[in-house]
Amino acid sequence: MRILSITFRLFLLLIGLQISVQVYADNTDNGQQTTAAPQVNASRELSKMQIILDKIKGQVSGSTNDASLSQLNDMAQQLSENADTLGQSLIPERQKVEAQLAVLGAAPAPGSGVRETADVTNQRRSLEAKKTELDNQIKQADSLKNGSLNLSAQILNLRRDQLKTQLALNSGSILSSAFWQPLYNSNQFDREKITNFGAELLNTVTLSWAPEWRAGTLCWLLAAVLVMVLGRRYMEEFLAWVSINKLPEGRLRRSFLATAVALTTLLAIVLSFNFLAHAFTRIDEVNSDVEDYVTRLVYLSISCGLIAGLGRAFLSTRRPSWRLANISNEVAQAMKPFPTIIASLVFIFQALESFNYSVGTSVNTTVFGNGLTALLIGIFCVVIVLRIKRTRRRMKNEDNTPPARSTLAALIEFALFVTGLVILLSLMIGYVSFGRFVSYETVWVGILFSSFYLLSHLAGDSSEAIFSTSNACGRRVQSSLNIQERYLTQFSSLLAAVLKSVLVLLLVFGLFNGTITSSSPADMLQKALAFWGGKGLEKLNIVPSQVVNAIIMLIASICVLRRVRRWLDDEFLPKTAMDKGMRVSVVTLFSNVGYVLVVLMTLSVMGVQWNKLAWIVSALSVGIGFGLQEIVKNFISGLILLTERPVKVGDLVGIGGYEGDIRRINVRATEIQLSDKSTVIVPNSQLISQNVRNATMGNAQGVVTIPMTFPLDIDPVKVKEILLSVYSENERILENSAPSVSFKDLSSQGISLSVTGNVATQRLISSVKSELLFEILVRLRDEGIALSSPQTMVIEQRSSAGAADPVEILSADRQG
Template structure:
């Protein structure tokens, strides 16, 4: 009762593995199903001039000729497809006529309104207005009729879907006699003669086809095609897999990406080889055998069953990797992988064995008792298969030491996560429910639940591979350790932490997109066909309205692309500005840094604005958000906004700049960076003080290097009154002139300040190239002057001596 949907590739929607995996899920043939929810196609763009535009009258007549109801899932699906074609044609008419209507309205607007009664007008203008009015009314009538066709066709399609859903729910909850009772088997025996009579036409067609293939002119090509197909699906498949493994080992670097990519490559090559072999075999069979209408359906569906076997076995063999344990993608022990080795084959064979009676009962139109028997066999077979897999997973050494996979760290003792136990418990409860429902007579629900469990497992394993591949690809391409990541570091100057963060974000986005498709594949009953996945994608992709904001997935990706491209371009511009253009100008380094920072802020604002515009948030919405945030700014964000505006003032007016030596209160040091909110000042002990920008605007700041970058060295020395003052003057000026860091212009000077406490006070002043070197030069000059005084015999002033009188003796 399952395994009947034809696999197909999803062009430009999935990777090849995902496309084939999604399309391979089978469905119940006899169980009535609700028709796939048709998505209303978006209005198509105006067709090319060479493409004929559908006629509205023809569309309406075709719609009235279509029936309002159909019998059977295939007939309902075909009728819904015809309604969908009518909707697409009507939307083409609406799109084309809407553009014509706008042009006609614009031309009428250029002519102006009709004159009032009794007023005169040029006859040519009157005729033009009348002609344009008639054309506009005709175009407007076509648009209205086309919209009516869209509404009516959509309503009928919805009615068909609702009827199918009601019929599905009615038969789904219907109860049949229990297979444990005699009534079930008695009904099957009563219906057997009729079922046998329905089988004979199919058997006769197959017998005639075999007889024709056995004739001398046909037996040779058929046997040759069969031998080639078997050879390709056995020896050719294994050789292709071995070749892919060797090719991956030679071309791809060691790491996780090679493992996940090898799994996808093995499954893809397996499917391609089997698909080509089956295409050739079926083409030969159709050419040399006269299949009837019933046997043609059976032969056409045989291709799907073989592809399903190839997909399941290839995926299981690639994941378990018993021949290459170090390449195994899931971290499971070798013993568990060996125990699970036959299960991909068992799963595929059980699916095909269930598929055969399902398709035969659908083709010949078997009785309800036969359908119930097929449902019972399907439910019990799948339940026993899944139960066996659970027992193997719960077997001994299931949580043993995992092997060291390629690109991973050393093996470690791993324990089973909690969610794995919960999932296995839920599956076990579902299997119990399948068996109970089937035994109780609810075969339809039981078979549906069993098939959904099998489908969920297949989808989960497929998307596990895709999740791993997406994560490994992002980490191998964008992360800082990858070759491309190192090129990004060298070319654009990205920090390693930035690249690692970008790799994690891109991996999360890729997994989110895959999760979106996985949910679509799991939500549909009994599997999802590729066209249904695309319909669901188109419906959700048209947008989700949250309040007054339309959230469109395409707009989200566009905004992300704009942000990524904008910030990369901004980084390239910043690099060019700092390394190529600004060094060629006459601006000082501090001004260059301030200008680059200011332009960076402007670029960030422009990129964010472009991203919001791509997301669909216009200037009016941004203004509304700003007005809504004004209350918060007035209360909680006042200091942040004040510091931000102060930072912009510092960058524009430049009272201080990067490289200046400033004194702000008790803080004295060099400005290293001016950020949006605060400024970094490096002190003499190499520590950094973070000062809010508003401090430089509202308080007094002493800028030691604003207008003059020279530093002053001041030395005051007290000398005795008997000192030879000219000689002291000569020694001190000679020491200043001899120091290499003392500037000759302005020249050093010395003055006698006066007499203080019986001492002559000499003061020397000289200048150096910057205030940062003034302290070191002053120390060097003091050493040199003291040494020169000692050599010249000039006595220095001795510190005053204080003599304390003796203390009186303590009283007895």
């Protein structure tokens, strides 16, 4: 590459020397050899120049090195000079030919009767052919000159773009003399371009100040001043009056006014610049390059208006009590000039960068502008932090303790200080592109996070005010929807969460898809729409619009499914012959199948094709193999319980030492309510795999059995009659199966009897048994019949004269 470049440059130098020598020879021999042919073959030289230009274009398209591009730019400029020299050398020759043609005069008309000799006709024809050839060569030389200049401008644009993208490019330290060279030794091409573009700007101003346009220009200039000075002020006052008199009391007033201050400042600045631009560029004769430059300035005013507006809203020096951030008045006053200064710096140097782009200045001038911008922004980053610290220190010395800083505020100050040092260090060691990138990204991140701070407060405060019953809006919403206050609070929290989530997404989108130098609102909107359509997410097969549609589909389907389930449970199924347990099973099974269908429909709306769900099945199978066995087993067991119904809702079951009523059969587990109203969660698989006692299956009757032990000296017949009479008199003992008394055992302990009776269900056993025991105890006590008492062992120790050993007497007494 380097050898080829040197060869090109030597070849161009030889061409230039040859053309220069020929021009000098033509000038010296002009008076002596008026008809001599030029020694340079112009056609051959122009062909060689065209070949060289094509080769330079080919190298430019494949070159990414700044040094190579710089060499190619020098070669293109030298080629332009040589083409211009060659074209200028052909002009005198063309003038000679034109003079000879003028001497010969025009050819006589066919019908004039005048005839000229053949030598004159041939000479005129030869001179005309020569003139045509010279005209074509001069046009070709001009075309080569313009093509070389255009190529040089394109190379400069490529180098400028590389300065923005190649952050690791070392373009020289700002402490070197080469960096400051554009101030005292500018490039000749730069001077010409700047002079020409300056003349176009001056011509634009002159046209707008012409007598026929002067009145309109004055009106637009006056409108710009009025909007910037009076319009912004009165609009802020009006919005402050609205926040005080029309908005409900609370935090919404502060967040609304802060947002209004930022928007009014932005609107005033943008409108003022639009009026100024219209004042000078509304005339048709204005140059297109000037119009493009002014348009870029108008777009630039949006970013500068955001910086100034957000700074004023954040500091709120005019209304300290309305300030959102926890900043003391002294600190706010100390920071007051910085937003305006930074906005002005960004506008001035971005306007300079746009000027360089429009003019096509050299890379050295562009590097100088970028470095100066980064230098001033880095200095201000450090100065802002130092001024805040000095203000706080002065407040402490004056016994005026400043409010405690939050951790976030301390981190922001630290990050800003470190960022400023990084910018200054990168400029000192020569990485101007990196310093420019960090400085502009710092401003862009500040704009995004400040906007997010204001809008998030506005979203949360607005949601709270809309659904708060302490104001008329919340009461109107409550009365119109006829809902409880707690639901309004839930709606408020949900709306605030949704709005803040949207703001977070916009913040992330702005951080990764925008910059302060290339992101106008139209560009950001276009990128957002493209992202909404799935651009940039093709590899992931994700389209945000389809995802949102799928979420809406999911929410709507769940609402419809719950409404249908409620209709089945409350209206339709109670009118059928199904028992309660069967109805609950049908509703649960319907819900499970419905949720599966809802998930499938959501995936379909999201754009997932059915033939591409193999990865989902594979993932599920792998997950099942590594840890979802129990979940799937419980799910399948739940489906079996709902279809086979070995147990159902309402059954009295016993499992694992627990006994209670089944209240609900879920997808994974079953809820069993015990007699003490506590609930036991039993996995569905245990109800399938273990022994379960279902006391109410098949409407089984309950048996009330009471075993009792009596002394040996009672009358068994009388006791039997008492027990049977107590059972028969209880109205919940069934008559179709009469109570009975069984003789169970006869031993030294007494007589064991057991009385048995049937009740309608198992659930009545406990309560009926309690009633019977009370009644039996009363009857036996009235009849003087006692139950047997347990044996007692009494050990006595007796002492007698001359007897040292104790005597143990064992007595067993029975008490009646």
